[in-house]
Amino acid sequence: MSKLKIAVQKSGRLYDDSMKILKDVGISIDNGKDQLKASAKNFPLEVFYLRNGDIPQYLKDGVVDAAIIGENVLIEKGDKISVVEKLGFSSCKVSIAVPKAAKYSGVADLEGKRIATSYPNTVIQFLEKNNVKAHLHIINGSVEIAPNIGLADAIVDIVSSGSTLYKNGLKEVEILLKSEAVLAVSPLISPENQQILNKLQFRLQSVLRGRQSKYVLLNAPNDKLETIVNILPGMNSPTILPLAKEGWSSLHSVINKNEFWEVIDELKKNGAEGILVCPIENMVL
Numbered sequence: 001m002s003k004l005k006i007a008v009q010k011s012g013r014l015y016d017d018s019m020k021i022l023k024d025v026g027i028s029i030d031n032g033k034d035q036l037k038a039s040a041k042n043f044p045l046e047v048f049y050l051r052n053g054d055i056p057q058y059l060k061d062g063v064v065d066a067a068i069i070g071e072n073v074l075i076e077k078g079d080k081i082s083v084v085e086k087l088g089f090s091s092c093k094v095s096i097a098v099p100k101a102a103k104y105s106g107v108a109d110l111e112g113k114r115i116a117t118s119y120p121n122t123v124i125q126f127l128e129k130n131n132v133k134a135h136l137h138i139i140n141g142s143v144e145i146a147p148n149i150g151l152a153d154a155i156v157d158i159v160s161s162g163s164t165l166y167k168n169g170l171k172e173v174e175i176l177l178k179s180e181a182v183l184a185v186s187p188l189i190s191p192e193n194q195q196i197l198n199k200l201q202f203r204l205q206s207v208l209r210g211r212q213s214k215y216v217l218l219n220a221p222n223d224k225l226e227t228i229v230n231i232l233p234g235m236n237s238p239t240i241l242p243l244a245k246e247g248w249s250s251l252h253s254v255i256n257k258n259e260f261w262e263v264i265d266e267l268k269k270n271g272a273e274g275i276l277v278c279p280i281e282n283m284v285l
């Protein structure tokens with residue numbers, strides 16, 4: 001039987017969350033990452049542990065059928081590779097930064113300047129779009145140090161919390177793109193493996209939906225139920241069950257996890273008691 005070949009980062013920022021999401025969709029992987037290749041026990045899947053930066057080429061060549069990869073890397077070197085699902089972790093930006101004291105009033109200020117980066121294609125595209133000519137200095141890591149050692153006037157690199165920029169005396173001046181981990185697919189995937197990918201994607205979607213939502217249970221006097229239903233955002237058809245206590249009910253529903261905390265005081269003020277908020281593992285539509 002055919003197996004879907006999926007690449008994940010061997011080690012680095014994407015590794016833990018990639019393995020976690022595969023585990024959460026119920027796939028258990030046999031071997032440790034030292035094997036470079038491992039089979040799933042209970043799903044037709046083989047995992048290849050690779051460098052994030054090498055994955056676009058493996059996808060293009062059809063060496064792997066799919067990958068969990070940083071979207072920014074695909075934008076840099078993944079033409080023809082399609083993204084089928086955003087996975088909601090490893091969020092970051094690819095930004096231009098300059099020394100804190102430097103004057104910057106717009107992209108035109110980069111004309112003739114030296115820019116250090118590990119993402120040359122992304123930078124070239126941005127400069128061309130803005131009709132600016134600059135000199136690129138391509139380096140593989142520790143890009144933020146380049147202005148301090150006199151190697152560049154500006155950098156383009158990943159920014160997340162901004163602390164690396166801060167520590168190196170730099171300020172973010174332009175955001176070129178926003179990125180997160182994604183599920184990408186090879187243009188050469190076979191129809192048979194596409195079927196397996198569809199199954200995997202279905203499971204991923206149910207886990208991602210679950211991660212976005214909370215299951216809420218609360219008790220309330222019957223005469224307050226209508227008000228409470230109206231307070232809860234995006235509530236669709238809550239379950240209402242009578243409690244043993246006369247005149248009271250229990251109300252159950254699923255709500256977006258970001259919305260719940262905003263209304264909790266309102267709920268309490270309107271008579272809700274014993275509020276429980278539980279995680280959801282899977283939400284199958």
Ligand SMILES: Nc1ncnc2c1ncn2[C@@H]1O[C@H](COP(=O)(O)OP(=O)(O)OP(=O)(O)O)[C@@H](O)[C@H]1O
Pocket residue numbers: 009010011012013014050051052053054069070071072073090091092158159160161179180181
């Ligand atoms: N500070 C960060 N915060 C959030 N996400 C990040 C951060 N740095 C990188 N990422 C995301 O995680 C991906 C992997 O980053 P990481 O630094 O682990 O590997 P890499 O050096 O880019 O790749 P390779 O596996 O080829 O060594 C990046 O492509 C980006 O999408």
Ligand SMILES: O=P(O)(O)OC[C@H]1O[C@H](OP(=O)(O)OP(=O)(O)O)[C@H](O)[C@@H]1O
Pocket residue numbers: 013141142144157158159160161162163164165
């Ligand atoms: O805005 P921040 O939260 O500080 O994150 C940004 C930093 O994180 C990444 O480096 P990483 O730590 O992955 O090291 P690397 O250069 O070895 O990949 C990236 O290259 C930036 O340097």
Ligand SMILES: [Mg+2]
Pocket residue numbers: 013
């Ligand atoms: Mg890194």
